[in-house]
Amino acid sequence: MRHEYFWKNEAMSSDPYSDRGNKDLSLGNPQGMGTATPVTSGGRASSAPGGPFLIGDKMTGGYGAGPDILHDCTIAVDRGEIAVIVGPNGAGKSTGMKAVFGMLNLRGGHVRLDGEEITALSPQDRVAKGMGFVPQTSNIFTSMTVEENLEMGAFIRTDDIRPTMEQIYDLFPILREKRRQSAGELSGGQRQQVAVGRALMTQPKVLMLDEPTAGVSPIVMDELFDRIIEVARTGIPILMVEQNARQALEIADKGYVLVQGRNAYSGTGKELLADPEVRKSFLGG
Numbered sequence: 001m002r003h004e005y006f007w008k009n010e011a012m013s014s015d016p017y018s019d020r021g022n023k024d025l026s027l028g029n030p031q032g033m034g035t036a037t038p039v040t041s042g043g044r045a046s047s048a049p050g051g052p053f054l055i056g057d058k059m060t061g062g063y064g065a066g067p068d069i070l071h072d073c074t075i076a077v078d079r080g081e082i083a084v085i086v087g088p089n090g091a092g093k094s095t096g097m098k099a100v101f102g103m104l105n106l107r108g109g110h111v112r113l114d115g116e117e118i119t120a121l122s123p124q125d126r127v128a129k130g131m132g133f134v135p136q137t138s139n140i141f142t143s144m145t146v147e148e149n150l151e152m153g154a155f156i157r158t159d160d161i162r163p164t165m166e167q168i169y170d171l172f173p174i175l176r177e178k179r180r181q182s183a184g185e186l187s188g189g190q191r192q193q194v195a196v197g198r199a200l201m202t203q204p205k206v207l208m209l210d211e212p213t214a215g216v217s218p219i220v221m222d223e224l225f226d227r228i229i230e231v232a233r234t235g236i237p238i239l240m241v242e243q244n245a246r247q248a249l250e251i252a253d254k255g256y257v258l259v260q261g262r263n264a265y266s267g268t269g270k271e272l273l274a275d276p277e278v279r280k281s282f283l284g285g
Helices: 022-026 093-101 123-129 146-153 162-169 173-177 186-200 220-231 247-251 269-274 276-282
Strands: 052-064 069-075 082-085 107-113 131-134 207-212 238-241 253-261 262-267
Touching: 052 093, 052 253, 069 093, 069 107, 069 238, 082 093, 082 220, 082 247, 093 131, 093 207, 093 238, 107 207, 123 131, 131 173, 131 186, 146 186, 162 186, 162 220, 173 186, 173 269, 186 207, 207 253, 220 238, 220 247, 247 269, 253 269, 262 269, 269 276
Parallel strands: 069 262, 082 238, 082 253, 131 207, 207 238
Antiparallel strands: 052 069, 052 107, 253 262
């Protein structure tokens, strides 16, 4: 059954869960995010018609004054697509997504969203432009209830948020059941649902997910992927970093394999799954 979700934009109508996942940050900067240099406020967007709905084009950059992690890296996603970024640990996958979101300054390249050049915009300004971002860890307020977490996701809105919240409860029924429960008491998979739901409360133009299935069971992973597909069917583009490469590529319209911060392979999910070199090097044969 296809749902028409309320968060569909009108133009288209604290805790880590495990030791799995991307290690880009520790390899590029042992001190973590403390010395990352996000784009500061005050930048402006400008018209940039044409091209994919969201693209980080030929991005080069790293954390603070450290070495570059991304090297001429391009990732993009169009309306209604699921684009997946895969690759070995330390490949720059999460760094690439953070660059698109404005969490580090680029030394080269551009980011464009929905016909606008947004490279100079801060992360908060990009949220206002329509980006919804779900980090891999520390992505919920553990001391707040499920419903309070969702309400926090709507902080930039001034209209009635209740219809959107109901649609999120329809998408993730377990959250309706646990709406009055502290989010810190939930399982890893349920926390991820809260995190995705909170991002959807902004009514984003594009949803960005960093390792959404890290640390969850295979059954929960399949369920999360099903929900991600449902969101994409409403027309919202989804850009996703995933360590579970084979499963992610199976649902991907577009895939990018990164190696040492560079594009190594790209194509449709089916093309990458069928590529002998990709299968041998990244998918276990």
